[in-house]
Amino acid sequence: MKILVTGFDPFGGETTNPAIEAVKQLPDKIAGADIVKLEVPTEFNRCAEVVRAAILAEQPNVVLSIGQAGRRAALTPELVAINLNDGRIPDNAGQQPVDQPIQPAGAAAYFTQLPIKAMVRAIQTAGLPGQVSTTAGTYVCNHLMYQVQYLRATEFPALRAGFMHIPFLPSQVTDKPNMPSLSLVDDVRGITAAIAAIVAE
Amino acid sequence: MKILVTGFDPFGGETTNPAIEAVKQLPDKIAGADIVKLEVPTEFNRCAEVVRAAILAEQPNVVLSIGQAGRRAALTPELVAINLNDGRIPDNAGQQPVDQPIQPAGAAAYFTQLPIKAMVRAIQTAGLPGQVSTTAGTYVCNHLMYQVQYLRATEFPALRAGFMHIPFLPSQVTDKPNMPSLSLVDDVRGITAAIAAIVAE
Amino acid sequence: MKILVTGFDPFGGETTNPAIEAVKQLPDKIAGADIVKLEVPTEFNRCAEVVRAAILAEQPNVVLSIGQAGRRAALTPELVAINLNDGRIPDNAGQQPVDQPIQPAGAAAYFTQLPIKAMVRAIQTAGLPGQVSTTAGTYVCNHLMYQVQYLRATEFPALRAGFMHIPFLPSQVTDKPNMPSLSLVDDVRGITAAIAAIVAE
Amino acid sequence: MKILVTGFDPFGGETTNPAIEAVKQLPDKIAGADIVKLEVPTEFNRCAEVVRAAILAEQPNVVLSIGQAGRRAALTPELVAINLNDGRIPDNAGQQPVDQPIQPAGAAAYFTQLPIKAMVRAIQTAGLPGQVSTTAGTYVCNHLMYQVQYLRATEFPALRAGFMHIPFLPSQVTDKPNMPSLSLVDDVRGITAAIAAIVAE
Numbered sequence: 015m016k017i018l019v020t021g022f023d024p025f026g027g028e029t030t031n032p033a034i035e036a037v038k039q040l041p042d043k044i045a046g047a048d049i050v051k052l053e054v055p056t057e058f059n060r061c062a063e064v065v066r067a068a069i070l071a072e073q074p075n076v077v078l079s080i081g082q083a084g085r086r087a088a089l090t091p092e093l094v095a096i097n098l099n100d101g102r103i104p105d106n107a108g109q110q111p112v113d114q115p116i117q118p119a120g121a122a123a124y125f126t127q128l129p130i131k132a133m134v135r136a137i138q139t140a141g142l143p144g145q146v147s148t149t150a151g152t153y154v155c156n157h158l159m160y161q162v163q164y165l166r167a168t169e170f171p172a173l174r175a176g177f178m179h180i181p182f183l184p185s186q187v188t189d190k191p192n193m194p195s196l197s198l199v200d201d202v203r204g205i206t207a208a209i210a211a212i213v214a215e
Numbered sequence: 216m217k218i219l220v221t222g223f224d225p226f227g228g229e230t231t232n233p234a235i236e237a238v239k240q241l242p243d244k245i246a247g248a249d250i251v252k253l254e255v256p257t258e259f260n261r262c263a264e265v266v267r268a269a270i271l272a273e274q275p276n277v278v279l280s281i282g283q284a285g286r287r288a289a290l291t292p293e294l295v296a297i298n299l300n301d302g303r304i305p306d307n308a309g310q311q312p313v314d315q316p317i318q319p320a321g322a323a324a325y326f327t328q329l330p331i332k333a334m335v336r337a338i339q340t341a342g343l344p345g346q347v348s349t350t351a352g353t354y355v356c357n358h359l360m361y362q363v364q365y366l367r368a369t370e371f372p373a374l375r376a377g378f379m380h381i382p383f384l385p386s387q388v389t390d391k392p393n394m395p396s397l398s399l400v401d402d403v404r405g406i407t408a409a410i411a412a413i414v415a416e
Numbered sequence: 417m418k419i420l421v422t423g424f425d426p427f428g429g430e431t432t433n434p435a436i437e438a439v440k441q442l443p444d445k446i447a448g449a450d451i452v453k454l455e456v457p458t459e460f461n462r463c464a465e466v467v468r469a470a471i472l473a474e475q476p477n478v479v480l481s482i483g484q485a486g487r488r489a490a491l492t493p494e495l496v497a498i499n500l501n502d503g504r505i506p507d508n509a510g511q512q513p514v515d516q517p518i519q520p521a522g523a524a525a526y527f528t529q530l531p532i533k534a535m536v537r538a539i540q541t542a543g544l545p546g547q548v549s550t551t552a553g554t555y556v557c558n559h560l561m562y563q564v565q566y567l568r569a570t571e572f573p574a575l576r577a578g579f580m581h582i583p584f585l586p587s588q589v590t591d592k593p594n595m596p597s598l599s600l601v602d603d604v605r606g607i608t609a610a611i612a613a614i615v616a617e
Numbered sequence: 618m619k620i621l622v623t624g625f626d627p628f629g630g631e632t633t634n635p636a637i638e639a640v641k642q643l644p645d646k647i648a649g650a651d652i653v654k655l656e657v658p659t660e661f662n663r664c665a666e667v668v669r670a671a672i673l674a675e676q677p678n679v680v681l682s683i684g685q686a687g688r689r690a691a692l693t694p695e696l697v698a699i700n701l702n703d704g705r706i707p708d709n710a711g712q713q714p715v716d717q718p719i720q721p722a723g724a725a726a727y728f729t730q731l732p733i734k735a736m737v738r739a740i741q742t743a744g745l746p747g748q749v750s751t752t753a754g755t756y757v758c759n760h761l762m763y764q765v766q767y768l769r770a771t772e773f774p775a776l777r778a779g780f781m782h783i784p785f786l787p788s789q790v791t792d793k794p795n796m797p798s799l800s801l802v803d804d805v806r807g808i809t810a811a812i813a814a815i816v817a818e
Contacts, residue, residue: 087388087395096496096525096550113533123498123525131515141386143396148498149551184401185342187288194288194395195344200385295699297726297751314734324699324726332716349699350752489790489797543788545798586803587744589690596690596797597746602787 015047015213018074019205020065022081022154025056025106032183033080036201044206045213050074056154057107058099062161069170076174076212077162078128080205081155083179084186087194088143089204091130092150092177095160096123100152116160124163128176129215136211142204143196150177178208216248216414219275220406221266223282223355226257226307233384234281237402245407246414251275257355258308259300263362270371277375277413278363279329281406282356284380285387288395289344290405292331293351293378296361297324301353317361325364329377330416337412343405344397351378379409417449417615420476421607422467424483424556427458427508434585435482438603446608447615452476458556459509460501464563471572478576478614479564480530482607483557485581486588489596490545491606493532494552494579497562498525502554518562526565530578531617538613544606545598552579580610618650618816621677622808623668625684625757628659628709635786636683639804647809648816653677659757660710661702665764672773679777679815680765681731683808684758686782687789690797691746692807694733695753695780698762699726703755719763727766731779732818739814745807746799753780781811 021037024030034053042049052068054061065077083090097120099111130146137144150156159177166173180201187193196204222238225231235254243250253269255262266278284291298321300312331347338345351357360378367374381402388394397405423439426432436455444451454470456463467479485492499522501513532548539546552558561579568575582603589595598606624640627633637656645652655671657664668680686693700723702714733749740747753759762780769776783804790796799807 087393093500093554094498094525096527098495098527121524122527123496123523125498125500125524138389141384141389143385143388143391143394145390145392148554152495152550183342184344184397187344188339188342189346190344191346192288192395193344194393195397196385197398197401199400200398294701294755295726297697297728299696299728322725323728324697324724326699326701326725349755353696353751489795540791543786543791545787545790545793545796547792547794585744586746586799589746590741590744591748592746593748594690594797595746596795598787598798599800599803601802602800 016050016072016074017047017076017078017209018050018052018068018072020052020054020077020079022054022056026103028186030183030186031082032180032198032201033082035198036180036205037080039198039202040205045210047213054158055106057105058109058111058154058157060107061154061158065158065162066165069165078209079158079162079177081177081179082182084182086179086181088145089137090145090147090179091128091133091208092126092159092179093130093146093148094123094125095150095156095163097121097160098152099157102153105154116157117164120164124160126176127174128212130176132211132215133208136207137204140203140207142200144204147179155179217251217273217275218248218277218279218410219251219253219269219273221253221255221278221280223255223257227304229387231384231387232283233381233399233402234283236399237381237406238281240399240403241406246411248410248414255359256307258306259310259312259355259358261308262355262359266359266363267366270366279410280359280363280378282378282380283383285383286394287380287382289346290338291346291348291380292329292334292409293327293360293380294331294347294349295324295326296351296357296364298322298361299353300358303354306355317358318365321365325361327377328375329413331377333412333416334409337408338405341404341408343401345405348380356380418452418474418476419449419478419480419611420452420454420470420474422454422456422479422481424456424458428505430588432585433484434582434600434603435484437600438582438607439482441600441604442607447612449611449615456560457508459507460511460513460556460559462509463556463560467560467564468567471567480611481560481564481579483579483581484584486584488581488583490547491539492547492549492581493530493535493610494528494561494581495532495548495550496525496527497552497558497565499523499562500554501559504555507556518559519566522566526562528578529576530614532578534613534617535610538609539606542605542609544602546606549581557581580607619653619675619677620650620679620681620812621653621655621671621675623655623657623680623682625657625659629706631789633786633789634685635783635801635804636685638801639783639808640683642801642805643808648813650812650816657761658709660708661712661714661757661760663710664757664761668761668765669768672768681812682761682765682780684780684782685785687785688796689782689784691748692740693748693750693782694731694736694811695729695762695782696733696749696751697726697728698753698759698766700724700763701755702760705756708757719760720767723767727763729779730777731815733779735814735818736811739810740807743806743810745803750782758782
């Protein structure tokens with residue numbers, strides 16, 4: 015089995031993004047599956063083009079995308095992506111779509127094919143906080159999760175795909191009162207556990 | 216310089232206490248100071264007797280006590296201890312004092328002698344969340360902080376002393392939604408940075 | 417214009433539900449529109465049957481459903497309903513579906529037809545906290561929002577419909593530390609302002 | 618019995634302060650006690666001079682001061698005031714003392730003489746959120762609470778005094794996500810219930 019794991023680059027004024035940092039540190043094999051790592055830009059549309067190119071090149075069985083969700087305290091596999099771009103801030107290319115469909119001909123939403131409850135249990139068994147999330151928001155994270163599902167629906171029917179949000183790093187919250195964080199080491203451990211659950215299914 | 220660092224054992228239904236776990240993993244020397252480590256029971260009065268015995272035996276220049284504060288997201292050096300025992304739950308010996316002074320002849324409160332703002336800056340510089348706290352509560356943590364100050368006021372005038380609360384570990388919040396945590400590695404790094412700030416002062 | 421406003425009865429161990437209490441206190445006319453009020457049971461499927469019967473009897477132009485979302489601090493119009501029942505607790509009839517579609521032949525999700533951003537602005541202009549929500553959860557609230565959209569898709573194409581969550585009442589959080597609440601008077605004011613925004617569109 | 622109830626004017630960029638707004642709306646008699654209302658400036662030292670003048674003029678049996686504590690969800694009677702001014706922002710006169718004692722010859726702290734647990738129970742019985750607070754911070758609220766206690770210790774030994782923090786108003790949090798609030802009507806009800814508990818003692 016081959017799993018493509020993607021991570022976003024920094025955005026929103028942050029100089030680091032735990033998503034790509036954690037992805038870079040994953041082992042090359044998890045539970046027997048080959049792990050292919052990919053950095054994606056925090057840009058509407060272009061992030062999806064980058065992932066599509068990697069799917070064509072690598073032919074993975076699974077795509078798992080990782081993104082940062084400040085304010086969350088746990089690793090949160092996402093249930094569903096919705097067909098809406100609505101940016102509170104511009105992306106890294108300066109685009110800020112408001113109330114726009116991602117794909118005018120796409121479904122209103124796509125559910126993930128990944129075993130998110132098993133992923134959460136695996137994260138918790140690894141001694142880390144995990145929760146299913148029922149919203150990926152309306153920014154670039156939801157956008158990419160939706161776009162990969164749309165690619166699945168239109169081009170790659172055998173693909174299974176999903177998204178997981180991870181908290182801020184401790185170094186991002188040094189002076190933000192009451193803001194939860196999780197260390198990079200634990201991000202890597204948690205993503206690894208979640209991927210093992212995907213392989214085990 | 217010799218620094219006595221104390222950590223509480225588990226309480227309140229938890230099977231671990233990050234306080235004593237982190238203290239155990241501190242190096243034996245920090246910024247040139249000798250670190251002496253001490254486990255203390257989560258019991259009113261007896262915790263203070265154990266620390267007093269260690270002060271007599273070790274003659275430290277500084278006492279830094281570490282305790283767990285669930286729900287906090289940062290390492291929080293405490294500003295002040297107040298002369299009140301008021302337990303929401305019994306301690307590990309079954310005692311649950313309500314609205315009782317700790318020392319009938321003691322001051323209403325004692326401020327720490329430790330450089331808590333410098334400690335917070337050092338924690339933040341280490342890339343970890345740090346905040347000054349203005350309340351240590353009314354349970355065993357405040358009790359011990361107060362008692363050590365009372366010992367200073369009555370027996371050990373050269374002593375400098377203080378308290379720092381640390382968050383839950385990730386393993387304690389696996390299924391607690393929205394509950395912040397910090398890893399043991401980061402607890403150790405943060406306590407080490409705080410101690411270096413004490414030494415540097 | 418006629419607007420059917422529904423409110424759920426109490427559930428989850430609570431003895432009151434601000435949703436139905438607030439709905440009962442709405443005026444009979446808001447911004448010229450006729451307001452029809454309906455109590456619905458916190459039960460999968462039956463809540464939808466009750467609303468369908470009322471749509472047939474009353475022929476409303478708009479259905480706005482109100483539900484309680486403990487832990488939220490604001491009035492939150494919902495963006496989207498998803499095709500999933502996944503109960504953390506049983507409903508008031510003892511049903512607890514897990515990972516079940518609401519309508520096997522339904523869309524994965526339906527977006528609301530209501531002007532949720534204008535509703536939020538109207539709530540804020542009334543001096544009350546308002547935020548768009550991108551998830552109605554996977555319990556009976558999302559279920560009803562989805563079912564009314566499904567009715568629209570299959571039976572009542574002219575209908576516009578949506579859902580708004582409201583916080584706990586102060587009386588529900590008397591001893592819940594740090595739990596936000598909103599008064600019934602403010603719920604009524606906020607729902608009224610939101611309905612006026614629907615009428616104005 | 619005569620009770621002097623004080624409320625602060627707006628500060629920190631807010632155009633209203635629920636403290637003085639609520640105080641203004643209190644009845645003139647509560648549980649048989651005469652209520653005297655006083656607006657105080659959000660300024661170190663001068664707030665205390667204004668209260669001292671009112672104590673001399675009115676000879677109250679009790680002083681209850683009310684202040685705003687943004688981020689809190691409940692009415693929170695304060696346990697203790699500490700001898701420290703440490704402003705995160707300047708007060709309304711531009712003063713921003715850092716790490717300064719309020720009274721160089723004063724005690725480290727003073728406990729309130731008011732029955733704070735009975736006040737909390739009365740607030741909860743009125744159907745409103747109430748919690749004891751163990752910190753009034755280090756800004757003007759703590760300052761005034763401390764100063765009134767210092768006046769009691771040095772000039773007015775028969776006085777009983779205390780402080781209660783109240784949340785933001787809904788109108789102050791219209792666009793602050795996840796920020797709790799409480800309505801002015803409920804502030805007035807809660808303060809009234811707390812005062813009745815003071816009288817009943």
